[in-house]
Amino acid sequence: MNGAHDMGGMHGFGPIAPEPDEPVFHAAWERRVFALTVATGFGGEWNIDMGRFARESTDPAIYLRSTYYEKWLHGLQHLLIERGHVSEAEIEQRMAQLAAREEGGKA
Amino acid sequence: MRVLQRENVQEVLRVGDSARVASDAPARFKPGDAVRTRNFHPPGHTRLPRYARAKRGVVAISHGVFVFPDTHAATGDKKPQHLYSVQFTMRELWGEGASDIDTVHIDLFDDYLEPA
Numbered sequence: 714m715n716g717a718h719d720m721g722g723m724h725g726f727g728p729i730a731p732e733p734d735e736p737v738f739h740a741a742w743e744r745r746v747f748a749l750t751v752a753t754g755f756g757g758e759w760n761i762d763m764g765r766f767a768r769e770s771t772d773p774a775i776y777l778r779s780t781y782y783e784k785w786l787h788g789l790q791h792l793l794i795e796r797g798h799v800s801e802a803e804i805e806q807r808m809a810q811l812a813a814r815e816e817g818g819k820a
Numbered sequence: 821m822r823v824l825q826r827e828n829v830q831e832v833l834r835v836g837d838s839a840r841v842a843s844d845a846p847a848r849f850k851p852g853d854a855v856r857t858r859n860f861h862p863p864g865h866t867r868l869p870r871y872a873r874a875k876r877g878v879v880a881i882s883h884g885v886f887v888f889p890d891t892h893a894a895t896g897d898k899k900p901q902h903l904y905s906v907q908f909t910m911r912e913l914w915g916e917g918a919s920d921i922d923t924v925h926i927d928l929f930d931d932y933l934e935p936a
Contacts, residue, residue, distance in 0.1 A: 714863050715870055722871040722914070755824035755832065761839075762893035766865035 714766075717773035743782040750789050759792055767791040841900035843885040848930050849904060853879045856936035857906075857928065865893035868932045875912050876936050880925055881905040888929055901930040 720726075738744040754764060768788030771779070779787060793799050824832065849855060859874035860866075867889050881904065888899040906928045911920040 714865065715861055719870050721869045751829075751833070752824045756821045758821065760892055760896060761837070762865055762887075762889040763896075765889070766893040769865065 714769055716769045717771075717776040718769045738782075746782045746786045746789070750785050753789065753793070758796060764788060764792065767795075839887040839889075841885045841887060841898065843900055845885060845900070845902070847882055847902040847904075849879045849882070849902070849933065849935075851879050851882060854936040855879055855904075855906060855933045857932055858934060862890065864890060866890050866932075868928060869926070871913055872908065872926055872928075875908055877906040877908040877912065877926075879904045880907045883927065886929070888931060890929075890931070899931075903927055903929055904933070906933070 738747070750764070754761070759767075765788075768784050768791075769776075770791055771784065771787040775787065776784065790804065794801055794804075854876065855878070856876050857868060857873055860868075861870075861873075883903040883905065885900050886903045888897075888901050891897040891899040904927070905925045907923050907925050909920050910918040910922045910924065913924060
Protein backbone atom coordinates (compact mmCIF):
# COMPACT_ATOMS: atom_id res chain seq x y z
CA MET A 714 0.00 0.00 0.00
CA ASN A 715 1.13 3.57 -0.64
CA GLY A 716 1.15 4.36 3.07
CA ALA A 717 3.14 6.68 5.32
CA HIS A 718 5.66 3.89 5.93
CA ASP A 719 6.89 4.06 2.32
CA MET A 720 8.94 7.19 3.03
CA GLY A 721 11.78 6.86 0.53
CA GLY A 722 12.27 10.22 -1.17
CA MET A 723 10.09 12.27 1.21
CA HIS A 724 11.53 15.59 2.31
CA GLY A 725 11.20 17.63 5.49
CA PHE A 726 11.86 15.17 8.30
CA GLY A 727 15.24 16.64 9.21
CA PRO A 728 18.50 14.84 9.82
CA ILE A 729 18.74 11.40 11.38
CA ALA A 730 20.40 11.63 14.80
CA PRO A 731 21.83 8.21 15.74
CA GLU A 732 22.09 7.65 19.49
CA PRO A 733 25.51 6.53 20.68
CA ASP A 734 25.22 3.24 22.64
CA GLU A 735 21.51 3.05 21.84
CA PRO A 736 19.76 0.75 24.33
CA VAL A 737 17.62 -2.12 22.98
CA PHE A 738 14.64 -0.67 24.84
CA HIS A 739 14.23 2.95 25.91
CA ALA A 740 11.53 2.23 28.47
CA ALA A 741 9.97 -0.74 30.26
CA TRP A 742 6.80 -0.51 28.11
CA GLU A 743 8.86 -1.04 24.94
CA ARG A 744 10.15 -4.31 26.34
CA ARG A 745 6.56 -5.29 27.06
CA VAL A 746 5.32 -4.41 23.56
CA PHE A 747 8.12 -6.54 22.08
CA ALA A 748 7.15 -9.47 24.36
CA LEU A 749 3.44 -9.11 23.54
CA THR A 750 4.17 -9.06 19.81
CA VAL A 751 6.37 -12.18 19.94
CA ALA A 752 4.04 -14.09 22.26
CA THR A 753 0.86 -13.37 20.26
CA GLY A 754 2.63 -13.91 16.92
CA PHE A 755 3.82 -17.33 18.10
CA GLY A 756 0.18 -18.38 18.20
CA GLY A 757 0.37 -18.66 14.42
CA GLU A 758 -2.86 -16.83 13.74
CA TRP A 759 -0.98 -14.29 11.63
CA ASN A 760 2.45 -14.27 10.02
CA ILE A 761 5.24 -11.68 10.04
CA ASP A 762 4.08 -10.07 6.80
CA MET A 763 0.52 -9.71 8.10
CA GLY A 764 2.10 -8.07 11.15
CA ARG A 765 4.00 -5.61 8.96
CA PHE A 766 0.89 -4.82 6.94
CA ALA A 767 -1.03 -4.16 10.16
CA ARG A 768 1.62 -1.56 11.15
CA GLU A 769 1.48 0.02 7.71
CA SER A 770 -2.31 0.27 8.03
CA THR A 771 -2.01 2.67 10.98
CA ASP A 772 -3.60 6.06 10.30
CA PRO A 773 -0.87 8.00 8.43
CA ALA A 774 -0.94 11.01 10.79
CA ILE A 775 -0.53 8.71 13.80
CA TYR A 776 2.10 6.60 12.03
CA LEU A 777 4.35 9.58 11.30
CA ARG A 778 4.38 10.82 14.90
CA SER A 779 4.84 7.35 16.47
CA THR A 780 8.08 5.91 17.76
CA TYR A 781 9.28 2.46 16.70
CA TYR A 782 7.57 0.41 19.40
CA GLU A 783 4.50 2.64 19.31
CA LYS A 784 4.14 1.50 15.69
CA TRP A 785 4.46 -2.12 16.85
CA LEU A 786 1.73 -1.53 19.42
CA HIS A 787 -0.62 0.12 16.89
CA GLY A 788 -0.12 -2.87 14.56
CA LEU A 789 -0.72 -5.40 17.31
CA GLN A 790 -3.89 -3.62 18.46
CA HIS A 791 -5.11 -3.61 14.87
CA LEU A 792 -4.63 -7.41 14.58
CA LEU A 793 -6.17 -8.16 17.97
CA ILE A 794 -9.25 -6.02 17.25
CA GLU A 795 -9.61 -7.20 13.64
CA ARG A 796 -9.60 -10.84 14.77
CA GLY A 797 -11.99 -10.27 17.64
CA HIS A 798 -9.62 -10.97 20.55
CA VAL A 799 -10.29 -7.61 22.18
CA SER A 800 -12.53 -4.69 21.32
CA GLU A 801 -11.56 -1.05 21.08
CA ALA A 802 -13.91 -0.39 24.02
CA GLU A 803 -12.09 -2.96 26.17
CA ILE A 804 -8.74 -1.34 25.43
CA GLU A 805 -10.12 2.13 26.25
CA GLN A 806 -11.67 0.80 29.46
CA ARG A 807 -8.40 -0.81 30.56
CA MET A 808 -6.45 2.35 29.77
CA ALA A 809 -8.87 4.37 31.89
CA GLN A 810 -8.50 1.87 34.74
CA LEU A 811 -4.71 2.05 34.63
CA ALA A 812 -4.74 5.85 34.40
CA ALA A 813 -7.01 6.00 37.47
CA ARG A 814 -4.73 3.62 39.34
CA GLU A 815 -1.75 5.78 38.48
CA GLU A 816 -3.58 8.88 39.68
CA GLY A 817 -4.47 7.08 42.90
CA GLY A 818 -0.84 6.08 43.38
CA LYS A 819 0.24 9.69 43.16
CA ALA A 820 -2.27 10.94 45.73
CA MET B 821 -3.33 -22.30 18.88
CA ARG B 822 0.37 -22.62 19.76
CA VAL B 823 1.36 -21.08 23.07
CA LEU B 824 4.83 -19.71 23.74
CA GLN B 825 6.00 -21.26 26.99
CA ARG B 826 8.46 -19.58 29.32
CA GLU B 827 11.06 -22.33 28.81
CA ASN B 828 10.96 -21.91 25.00
CA VAL B 829 11.35 -18.12 24.85
CA GLN B 830 15.15 -18.01 24.66
CA GLU B 831 15.31 -20.63 21.91
CA VAL B 832 12.58 -18.97 19.83
CA LEU B 833 14.30 -15.58 20.03
CA ARG B 834 17.73 -17.08 19.31
CA VAL B 835 16.72 -19.11 16.25
CA GLY B 836 14.15 -16.73 14.78
CA ASP B 837 12.32 -17.69 11.63
CA SER B 838 13.78 -17.68 8.12
CA ALA B 839 11.74 -16.77 5.05
CA ARG B 840 14.09 -18.84 2.85
CA VAL B 841 12.40 -21.73 1.01
CA ALA B 842 14.17 -24.88 -0.21
CA SER B 843 13.39 -25.01 -3.93
CA ASP B 844 15.04 -25.90 -7.22
CA ALA B 845 12.67 -23.70 -9.23
CA PRO B 846 14.60 -21.96 -12.02
CA ALA B 847 15.36 -18.25 -11.65
CA ARG B 848 13.92 -15.90 -14.30
CA PHE B 849 16.95 -13.62 -14.08
CA LYS B 850 20.66 -13.91 -13.43
CA PRO B 851 23.29 -11.39 -12.31
CA GLY B 852 23.98 -8.92 -15.12
CA ASP B 853 20.45 -9.06 -16.55
CA ALA B 854 18.75 -5.75 -17.27
CA VAL B 855 15.32 -5.53 -15.63
CA ARG B 856 12.49 -3.07 -15.30
CA THR B 857 10.28 -2.91 -12.23
CA ARG B 858 6.54 -3.04 -12.63
CA ASN B 859 4.40 0.00 -12.03
CA PHE B 860 1.62 -0.99 -9.65
CA HIS B 861 -0.07 0.41 -6.57
CA PRO B 862 -1.58 -2.50 -4.66
CA PRO B 863 -3.76 -1.67 -1.65
CA GLY B 864 -2.06 -4.53 0.26
CA HIS B 865 1.49 -5.11 1.47
CA THR B 866 4.37 -4.90 -0.99
CA ARG B 867 8.15 -4.62 -0.71
CA LEU B 868 8.54 -2.69 -3.94
CA PRO B 869 8.95 0.91 -2.77
CA ARG B 870 7.05 3.65 -4.60
CA TYR B 871 10.25 5.37 -5.71
CA ALA B 872 11.44 2.19 -7.45
CA ARG B 873 8.39 1.48 -9.61
CA ALA B 874 8.75 1.50 -13.41
CA LYS B 875 12.55 1.89 -13.08
CA ARG B 876 15.36 0.21 -14.97
CA GLY B 877 18.09 -1.61 -13.08
CA VAL B 878 20.52 -4.49 -13.31
CA VAL B 879 20.43 -7.73 -11.31
CA ALA B 880 23.52 -7.71 -9.05
CA ILE B 881 23.01 -10.80 -6.87
CA SER B 882 20.64 -13.76 -6.93
CA HIS B 883 19.70 -14.55 -3.33
CA GLY B 884 17.71 -17.75 -3.82
CA VAL B 885 14.06 -18.55 -3.16
CA PHE B 886 12.03 -16.85 -0.41
CA VAL B 887 8.45 -16.46 0.77
CA PHE B 888 6.74 -13.70 -1.25
CA PRO B 889 5.63 -11.11 1.31
CA ASP B 890 2.83 -9.59 -0.80
CA THR B 891 0.68 -12.73 -0.96
CA HIS B 892 1.89 -13.97 2.43
CA ALA B 893 0.54 -10.77 4.02
CA ALA B 894 -2.76 -10.91 2.11
CA THR B 895 -3.78 -14.55 2.43
CA GLY B 896 -0.90 -16.53 3.93
CA ASP B 897 0.01 -17.93 0.48
CA LYS B 898 3.81 -18.26 0.52
CA LYS B 899 4.14 -18.19 -3.31
CA PRO B 900 7.90 -18.95 -3.05
CA GLN B 901 10.02 -17.20 -5.67
CA HIS B 902 13.48 -15.91 -6.45
CA LEU B 903 14.76 -12.79 -4.75
CA TYR B 904 17.46 -10.58 -6.29
CA SER B 905 19.51 -7.60 -5.30
CA VAL B 906 18.84 -5.11 -8.09
CA GLN B 907 21.09 -2.13 -8.71
CA PHE B 908 19.68 1.24 -9.79
CA THR B 909 21.51 4.46 -10.50
CA MET B 910 20.43 7.48 -8.48
CA ARG B 911 19.78 9.19 -11.83
CA GLU B 912 17.26 6.50 -12.77
CA LEU B 913 15.47 6.74 -9.42
CA TRP B 914 15.59 10.49 -8.75
CA GLY B 915 16.04 12.01 -12.18
CA GLU B 916 17.56 15.38 -13.04
CA GLY B 917 20.53 16.41 -10.96
CA ALA B 918 20.97 12.95 -9.40
CA SER B 919 24.24 11.04 -9.74
CA ASP B 920 24.64 8.52 -12.54
CA ILE B 921 27.59 6.95 -10.69
CA ASP B 922 26.07 6.40 -7.23
CA THR B 923 23.73 3.44 -6.99
CA VAL B 924 21.14 1.88 -4.69
CA HIS B 925 20.60 -1.86 -4.30
CA ILE B 926 17.07 -3.06 -3.50
CA ASP B 927 16.07 -6.66 -2.77
CA LEU B 928 13.25 -7.42 -5.21
CA PHE B 929 11.16 -10.49 -6.03
CA ASP B 930 10.53 -12.13 -9.40
CA ASP B 931 6.94 -10.85 -9.41
CA TYR B 932 8.15 -7.22 -9.36
CA LEU B 933 10.40 -7.57 -12.39
CA GLU B 934 10.17 -7.69 -16.16
CA PRO B 935 13.00 -8.15 -18.64
CA ALA B 936 14.28 -4.80 -19.92
